[in-house]
Amino acid sequence: MYDVVIIGAGVTGSAIARELSRYQVKACVIERQEDVCCGTSKANSAIIHAGFDAAHGSLMAKMNVAGNLMMDQLAKDLDIPFRRNGSLVICLSEEDKPKLVELYERGIANGVKELRLLNKEEVLELEPNLSDNVVGALYAPTGGIVCPFEMTLALAENANMNGIEFFFDTNVHNIVKDGNEYVIETNKGEYRTKYVVNAAGLYSDELHNMVSEHKIKITPRRGDYCLLDKTVGNYVDKTIFTVPGKYGKGVLVSPTIHGNLIVGPTAVDIEDKEAVATTQEGIEDLITKAKHMVKNLPIRQVITSFAGLRAHEAGHEFIIGEPEDAKGFIDAAGIESPGLSSAPAIGVTVAEMLRDKLGLELKKDFIPTRKGILDPSKLSMEERNKLIKEKPEYGNIICRCETVSEGEILDAIRRPLGAKSLDGIKRRTRAGMGRCQAGFCMPRSMEILSRELKIPMTQVTKSGGTSTIVTRRTK
Amino acid sequence: MKSYDVVIIGGGPAGLAAAVAAKENGVDNILILERDKELGGILNQCIHNGFGLHTFKEELTGPEYAKRFITRVEELKIPYKLNTMVLEINKDKVVTAVNREDGLFTIQAKAIVLAMGCRERSRGALNIPGYRPAGIFSAGTAQRLVNMENYMPGKEVVILGSGDIGLIMARRMTLEGAKVKVVAEVLPYSGGLKRNIVQCLNDYGIPLKLSHTVVEIHGKERITGVTIAQVDENMKPIKGTEEYYSCDTLLLSVGLIPENELSRELGVELNPLTNGPVVNESLETSIEGVFACGNVLHVHDLVDYVSEEATNAGKNAARYVLEYHNKAASGNVVEIIPKNGIRYTVPSHINVERMDDILTIRFRVRDVYPDAYINVYFDDERVQHKKRRIMVPSEMEEVKIQKADLAARKELKTISIEVEKE
Ligand SMILES: Cc1cc2nc3c(=O)[nH]c(=O)nc-3n(C[C@H](O)[C@H](O)[C@H](O)COP(=O)(O)OP(=O)(O)OC[C@H]3O[C@@H](n4cnc5c(N)ncnc54)[C@H](O)[C@@H]3O)c2cc1C
Ligand SMILES: Cc1cc2nc3c(=O)[nH]c(=O)nc-3n(C[C@H](O)[C@H](O)[C@H](O)COP(=O)(O)OP(=O)(O)OC[C@H]3O[C@@H](n4cnc5c(N)ncnc54)[C@H](O)[C@@H]3O)c2cc1C
Numbered sequence: 001m002y003d004v005v006i007i008g009a010g011v012t013g014s015a016i017a018r019e020l021s022r023y024q025v026k027a028c029v030i031e032r033q034e035d036v037c038c039g040t041s042k043a044n045s046a047i048i049h050a051g052f053d054a055a056h057g058s059l060m061a062k063m064n065v066a067g068n069l070m071m072d073q074l075a076k077d078l079d080i081p082f083r084r085n086g087s088l089v090i091c092l093s094e095e096d097k098p099k100l101v102e103l104y105e106r107g108i109a110n111g112v113k114e115l116r117l118l119n120k121e122e123v124l125e126l127e128p129n130l131s132d133n134v135v136g137a138l139y140a141p142t143g144g145i146v147c148p149f150e151m152t153l154a155l156a157e158n159a160n161m162n163g164i165e166f167f168f169d170t171n172v173h174n175i176v177k178d179g180n181e182y183v184i185e186t187n188k189g190e191y192r193t194k195y196v197v198n199a200a201g202l203y204s205d206e207l208h209n210m211v212s213e214h215k216i217k218i219t220p221r222r223g224d225y226c227l228l229d230k231t232v233g234n235y236v237d238k239t240i241f242t243v244p245g246k247y248g249k250g251v252l253v254s255p256t257i258h259g260n261l262i263v264g265p266t267a268v269d270i271e272d273k274e275a276v277a278t279t280q281e282g283i284e285d286l287i288t289k290a291k292h293m294v295k296n297l298p299i300r301q302v303i304t305s306f307a308g309l310r311a312h313e314a315g316h317e318f319i320i321g322e323p324e325d326a327k328g329f330i331d332a333a334g335i336e337s338p339g340l341s342s343a344p345a346i347g348v349t350v351a352e353m354l355r356d357k358l359g360l361e362l363k364k365d366f367i368p369t370r371k372g373i374l375d376p377s378k379l380s381m382e383e384r385n386k387l388i389k390e391k392p393e394y395g396n397i398i399c400r401c402e403t404v405s406e407g408e409i410l411d412a413i414r415r416p417l418g419a420k421s422l423d424g425i426k427r428r429t430r431a432g433m434g435r436c437q438a439g440f441c442m443p444r445s446m447e448i449l450s451r452e453l454k455i456p457m458t459q460v461t462k463s464g465g466t467s468t469i470v471t472r473r474t475k
Numbered sequence: 476m477k478s479y480d481v482v483i484i485g486g487g488p489a490g491l492a493a494a495v496a497a498k499e500n501g502v503d504n505i506l507i508l509e510r511d512k513e514l515g516g517i518l519n520q521c522i523h524n525g526f527g528l529h530t531f532k533e534e535l536t537g538p539e540y541a542k543r544f545i546t547r548v549e550e551l552k553i554p555y556k557l558n559t560m561v562l563e564i565n566k567d568k569v570v571t572a573v574n575r576e577d578g579l580f581t582i583q584a585k586a587i588v589l590a591m592g593c594r595e596r597s598r599g600a601l602n603i604p605g606y607r608p609a610g611i612f613s614a615g616t617a618q619r620l621v622n623m624e625n626y627m628p629g630k631e632v633v634i635l636g637s638g639d640i641g642l643i644m645a646r647r648m649t650l651e652g653a654k655v656k657v658v659a660e661v662l663p664y665s666g667g668l669k670r671n672i673v674q675c676l677n678d679y680g681i682p683l684k685l686s687h688t689v690v691e692i693h694g695k696e697r698i699t700g701v702t703i704a705q706v707d708e709n710m711k712p713i714k715g716t717e718e719y720y721s722c723d724t725l726l727l728s729v730g731l732i733p734e735n736e737l738s739r740e741l742g743v744e745l746n747p748l749t750n751g752p753v754v755n756e757s758l759e760t761s762i763e764g765v766f767a768c769g770n771v772l773h774v775h776d777l778v779d780y781v782s783e784e785a786t787n788a789g790k791n792a793a794r795y796v797l798e799y800h801n802k803a804a805s806g807n808v809v810e811i812i813p814k815n816g817i818r819y820t821v822p823s824h825i826n827v828e829r830m831d832d833i834l835t836i837r838f839r840v841r842d843v844y845p846d847a848y849i850n851v852y853f854d855d856e857r858v859q860h861k862k863r864r865i866m867v868p869s870e871m872e873e874v875k876i877q878k879a880d881l882a883a884r885k886e887l888k889t890i891s892i893e894v895e896k897e
Binding site: 279 | 558560573576578594606607608620652691695697736
């Protein structure tokens with residue numbers, strides 16, 4: 001019998017789990033995929049938004065601004081790659097300029113600090129590769145970029161270190177009320193709990209609707225992206241947005257925290273909550289839009305494309321809290337963008353709700369910090385050699401493009417909530433994420449997984465389930 | 476810091492031949508650095524026949540061909556380090572590498588030969604829309620899985636791209652009991668050698684669809700099929716020509732890219748047409764004493780030419796070290812210019828004083844040219860006019876230039892090469 005069961009191990013569920021793990025509580029996270037961060041949290045723009053975008057007074061604005069403020073400390077405590085590179089909303093025509101001012105004023109009202117309006121010269125001085133058509137911009141120095149995998153993993157790992165259990169490959173198909181408790185029915189059996197937290201992303205409507213008569217509907221809104229090689233990762237330094245205008249809603253062009261260049265997303269409402277397939281039209285659309293924003297977009301340097309689905313709710317607002325008719329069921333639903341930026345604040349908000357309801361006491365032995373996977377390239381030559389002497393696997397490079405050693409891959413597999421698949425390794429170490437897209441390291445990483453997990457090569461998967469890679473031995 | 480006369484980056488056929496040549500030309504202190512667990516490079520996974528026809532006048536498998544050079548390296552007692560990844564080369568010719576035994580270490584070189592080979596273009600670089608399931612492999616990765624790890628990637632296969640590796644893998648997968656349904660090639664002609672089309676596709680009844688490409692990938696966890704469509708002259712898919720093929724495996728053989736990350740960071744000038752370094756007659760890059768050969772310089776289809784080219788690079792590296800190769804030679808420098816129908820040439824310029832008596836200029840043509848002429852001009856004067864029965868982009872061409880002819884023309888500025896249609 002649990003005090004709390006959290007459904008969904010995306011950034012929202014993981015942030016809630018981590019904040020809840022400060023208290024003396026029996027809690028777990030249930031996730032239908034094989035790993036943390038397999039839903040929307042793995043495919044997004046990875047921007048920690050400043051907070052000028054959301055409507056003033058909305059929960060979205062509040063959570064975003066508060067979450068942004070928490071990021072420095074969180075990144076330090078949990079070893080999350082994060083940089084405040086600043087955001088620039090550029091304006092490409094005189095007639096759209098009033099919209100910049102509107103954004104500026106909304107940002108001030110939302111409590112965003114350091115906002116400034118820039119003229120053409122100032123913008124081009126900051127970002128010389130921007131289109132010459134730029135007429136001005138809103139500059140938000142507090143905007144940042146983060147590694148969304150590492151952020152989600154760090155939160156989950158820290159929660160796990162502090163006693164929160166995680167169950168993977170466990171799909172919730174029904175929730176029923178039984179007296180003061182909930183019974184959560186899954187493919188792996190039943191879980192009984194006093195409180196349920198619904199952090200199921202795109203499926204949060206289905207879970208909500210199982211217990212409440214106030215129905216909600218989540219529409220998947222797909223965004224396609226292109227990711228470009230690190231050789232052009234410094235094409236811009238800030239995250240570049242455009243004000244909605246002549247060319248529609250526009251896309252963003254931004255460096256990623258690991259030094260690639262990301263371009264996207266599109267926004268298309270679809271039906272299928274699993275349809276993360278990119279489309280030709282989407283990719284052409286985002287390239288066309290990005291070409292309006294920067295000069296000579298180096299699009300030949302694309303190394304991969306991908307798509308993510310926003311969990312869009314009709315009211316375009318986060319739904320956080322207990323529905324009137326379902327006491328003990330706490331929603332963290334409709335968490336679309338800026339969900340990543342808001343996660344730290346949502347985590348605290350929901351954990352405090354649970355604290356108050358359950359009367360939870362703080363844990364004395366809470367471990368507030370977590371170390372990421374050691375990156376040998378950040379060590380001095382002496383330190384690195386000492387490491388390799390003790391653990392020679394750090395001298396064995398497995399991924400040539402991102403220079404990832406066997407030592408890092410072993411760490412990724414062996415640590416709490418460790419990797420069980422190639423994608424799991426990739427999200428934790430970046431092995432396979434470089435320009436050759438795993439052509440080189442795939443056989444090598446498969447062999448390590450097979451050895452470490454004691455499974456035959458034919459059972460090694462790309463991302464769990466039926467995603468096996470080889471079928472049988474050769475003749 | 477240890478120092479060596481010649482450090483060779485990569486122990487594939489290029490690196491091996493360069494090492495042997497450097498040694499045979501009088502340099503003793505040589506080191507080969509190889510990141511894989513054995514010497515031989517990509518040849519180790521090419522267990523099919525067809526290597527060495529030019530060099531040894533017999534048909535060898537890839538490993539057999541490599542073995543001949545490895546044996547030479549052993550006989551000449553040239554030292555090498557395996558499982559050693561070179562991480563950086565700087566302008567002072569300090570090479571940084573890492574392995575399990577030595578840790579992170581640096582060595583000082585007098586001359587460096589770049590022989591890192593190439594990598595395959597990935598799915599991402601093609602930007603094929605659709606899902607990103609398991610079961611999509613570059614053909615060379617599949618070749619490694621089958622031939623070196625002994626695992627089959629799947630049962631029903633579609634191949635995109637008609638590069639040689641894809642063709643070889645079509646046959647290999649068929650012999651291993653898989654069903655290869657189709658090879659789709661976006662261009663109106665094949666990217667592979669003609670003999671491979673015949674021996675790997677035609678002999679097994681595997682259809683080759685020219686001017687076709689994959690427009691969608693299906694399947695969420697493991698690939699379940701692809702949609703293939705015909706393309707127009709601009710390589711845009713033609714609506715209404717889509718065909719669905721079920722498959723559990725998609726192999727990509729869509730081109731090779733010279734592996735020049737180290738060279739780029741070193742500051743070597745690269746040729747955007749080859750993605751390899753710009754080199755002179757000595758196969759020396761824009762940085763003095765740094766030479767390049769094999770697939771890192773430009774993609775080769777026959778290993779024999781790799782060995783020949785690398786032998787030159789090794790010899791020139793030795794000359795550079797021994798200094799009888801006048802470093803700052805003051806000779807006349809002639810630019811080589813690819814004109815009509817020629818995509819690129821290697822080398823890009825010649826210092827006449829330093830060149831050998833006969834210099835081979837290698838190049839590729841842009842398109843398929845039946846019964847056309849190759850013309851060579853010294854400035855405006857046509858000096859060669861040779862008919863070729865057929866020229867195709869997938870097969871490397873060459874012309875030879877005599878030093879005596881250049882030396883006789885003191886004022887010569889350019890050599891241009893062109894295709895002339897009949
Ligand atoms: C294109 C795009 C761009 C974005 N850009 C940004 C940005 O730059 N900055 C920003 O702040 N935000 C951004 N966002 C928003 C942000 O990515 C999301 O708000 C956030 O990742 C949502 O996290 P989550 O944990 O709520 O959902 P998810 O990450 O989707 O997690 C939900 C989890 O629940 C699991 N689950 C679902 N149903 C069940 C079930 N029945 N049983 C068990 N488990 C279940 C799923 O498998 C999943 O792992 C973007 C989103 C998109 C799509
Ligand atoms: C699949 C395939 C089939 C072929 N079939 C034929 C055929 O039938 N007949 C024929 O004649 N030719 C064939 N070829 C062509 C021929 O094999 C190649 O042209 C030749 O192998 C290229 O030699 P190389 O030494 O330049 O590159 P490679 O063989 O690729 O060797 C490069 C070496 O450098 C190492 N290296 C790279 N970077 C580093 C680093 N940073 N640190 C340390 N080491 C590094 C690599 O591990 C590798 O061993 C084929 C090629 C391929 C790929």
